[in-house]
Amino acid sequence: MYQIYPRSFADGNGDGVGDLVGMRERIDHLVDLGVDAVWLSPIFVSPMADFGYDVADYCRVDPLFGGDEAFGTLLTALHERGIRVVLDWVPNHSSDQHPWFVESRSSRSSPKRDWYVWRDPAPDGGPPNNWLAQFLDRPAWTLDEATGQYYLHLFLDRQPDLDWSNPDVEAAMHETLRHWMERGVDGFRADVVHLIGKGRELRDLPEELRGMTVVAIDEPFTHELLRRIRSVLDASPQQAMMVGEVYLLQPGQVVRYLGAGDELQLAFDFRTVHVPWSADALRRVIAANQAEFAEPAWPTFVLSNHDQPRHRTRFGSNARARAAAVMSLTMRATPFLFAGEELGLEDAVIPAARVVDPDGRDGCRAPLPWTDAPDHGWPADAWLPFPPDAGRLAADVQRRDPTSMFSLYRSPLRLRRERAVLRRGSFELLDTGAELIGWRRVHGADATVTVVNLSDEPVDLPAAAAGVLLASSVAGRDRLEQQLAPDEAIVVDVAA
Numbered sequence: 001m002y003q004i005y006p007r008s009f010a011d012g013n014g015d016g017v018g019d020l021v022g023m024r025e026r027i028d029h030l031v032d033l034g035v036d037a038v039w040l041s042p043i044f045v046s047p048m049a050d051f052g053y054d055v056a057d058y059c060r061v062d063p064l065f066g067g068d069e070a071f072g073t074l075l076t077a078l079h080e081r082g083i084r085v086v087l088d089w090v091p092n093h094s095s096d097q098h099p100w101f102v103e104s105r106s107s108r109s110s111p112k113r114d115w116y117v118w119r120d121p122a123p124d125g126g127p128p129n130n131w132l133a134q135f136l137d138r139p140a141w142t143l144d145e146a147t148g149q150y151y152l153h154l155f156l157d158r159q160p161d162l163d164w165s166n167p168d169v170e171a172a173m174h175e176t177l178r179h180w181m182e183r184g185v186d187g188f189r190a191d192v193v194h195l196i197g198k199g200r201e202l203r204d205l206p207e208e209l210r211g212m213t214v215v216a217i218d219e220p221f222t223h224e225l226l227r228r229i230r231s232v233l234d235a236s237p238q239q240a241m242m243v244g245e246v247y248l249l250q251p252g253q254v255v256r257y258l259g260a261g262d263e264l265q266l267a268f269d270f271r272t273v274h275v276p277w278s279a280d281a282l283r284r285v286i287a288a289n290q291a292e293f294a295e296p297a298w299p300t301f302v303l304s305n306h307d308q309p310r311h312r313t314r315f316g317s318n319a320r321a322r323a324a325a326v327m328s329l330t331m332r333a334t335p336f337l338f339a340g341e342e343l344g345l346e347d348a349v350i351p352a353a354r355v356v357d358p359d360g361r362d363g364c365r366a367p368l369p370w371t372d373a374p375d376h377g378w379p380a381d382a383w384l385p386f387p388p389d390a391g392r393l394a395a396d397v398q399r400r401d402p403t404s405m406f407s408l409y410r411s412p413l414r415l416r417r418e419r420a421v422l423r424r425g426s427f428e429l430l431d432t433g434a435e436l437i438g439w440r441r442v443h444g445a446d447a448t449v450t451v452v453n454l455s456d457e458p459v460d461l462p463a464a465a466a467g468v469l470l471a472s473s474v475a476g477r478d479r480l481e482q483q484l485a486p487d488e489a490i491v492v493d494v495a496a
């Protein structure tokens with residue numbers, strides 16, 4: 001699955017912001033890369049206080065991205081090339097400009113008042129509980145002077161929380177899923193979906209958890225809601241899927257959101273998004289991910305997204321990013337790629353005057369360079385600066401170069417397509433010594449071993465990796481050597 005941040009992918013109409021026409025013009029890039037599906041970060045009508053994660057109409061595409069018509073055309077074009085389409089669905093909160101909230105806010109007796117979470121002030125006039133808003137160093141409640149009550153917003157004050165304990169809200173949100181499923185969408189990525197079942201009690205959090213309110217809410221009611229969402233998805237002819245952003249960080253917490261196979265199909269495990277380039281740390285995170293998402297569950301594997309520094313930046317070198325590609329694409333998991341990682345992009349350096357995100361996440365959201373011309377294929381000044389080395393890393397340049405990051409990504413992606421063992425094979429971590437991590441996957445008579453050298457020195461190839469080289473992160477390597485180079489990852493066919 002390939003995540004596209006629509007504002008930053010490709011600009012079709014020359015206004016400096018990426019759009020759906022631009023995406024359609026770049027479908028060849030996705031096909032050549034070899035991805036199965038794209039997830040588009042939010043494209044719905046939005047005032048863009050959180051760049052689309054503040055939705056003002058769940059059933060219409062924002063004109064900035066080309067509107068409904070451009071989406072219909074893009075969806076057809078992607079389906080024709082065999083690529084499925086997953087939309088970002090933001091169920092926990094809407095925009096304060098959504099007509100539901102405008103009405104809800106209008107008076108205490110509004111029929112939509114209880115679509116959002118309104119509460120009287122605490123006895124001292126302050127906020128109703130001690131929760132803090134993400135991105136803001138202040139309470140998750142804003143007082144509406146006109147009606148004398150506070151509304152809850154776990155994120156910006158322009159992102160009021162919907163009240164999912166109200167059956168009318170639940171029904172209306174189910175309708176938004178049906179709307180897109182009827183148009184042929186294949187699935188959804190559900191934004192901070194663990195928060196929707198916060199319920200009616202809204203108890204204070206222990207003092208030490210207040211600063212992490214959005215990762216501390218984990219309520220049984222959410223599971224009930226997810227089972228009903230799953231029924232809505234399963235009722236679609238295409239059996240639409242849902243991957244959830246379940247931003248919980250304690251061992252075993254996230255997998256519970258797959259229920260007994262009757263809640264989310266997939267959920268992100270964000271431990272991999274924070275892990276440093278260290279054999280110990282990676283081994284621990286991979287072991288935990290695989291153990292918690294053992295059969296019949298199924299894990300995801302994600303190194304980068306639109307909320308965190310890119311792993312090319314985090315890991316600190318191109319060689320490491322290349323090894324990470326072989327690692328993530330040979331894992332027992334659904335790998336999620338973040339657009340631009342196949343070009344080896346680093347985060348852009350954003351001068352203070354150009355910072356636009358309320359949480360400073362602009363660097364990883366920099367536009368993709370398509371050509372080495374000065375405009376990099378963006379007809380107007382792009383909304384954010386380009387990443388470092390944009391000319392050298394431009395997609396057109398890399399396509400022509402068999403040693404490029406783009407060419408590297410194609411190889412394990414092709415292997416994964418061709419070999420069931422890399423998709424469905426079992427998974428066993430190997431004991432490969434301190435500097436290496438390695439695993440073996442078996443499917444019928446096929447077996448592969450992946451080994452990654454995380455040290456700065458060459459290391460002898462472990463016996464378990466004897467076989468035929470299928471891919472290496474080191475450009476030009478076409479057969480197994482006695483040693484793995486520093487930061488090299490290989491995948492080997494070890495079948496008898």
Ligand code: GLC
Pocket residue numbers: 050053054090155191192245306307
């Ligand atoms: C999720 C999104 C993030 C957004 C937030 C609020 O964490 O990934 O980009 O700002 O939810 O919707």
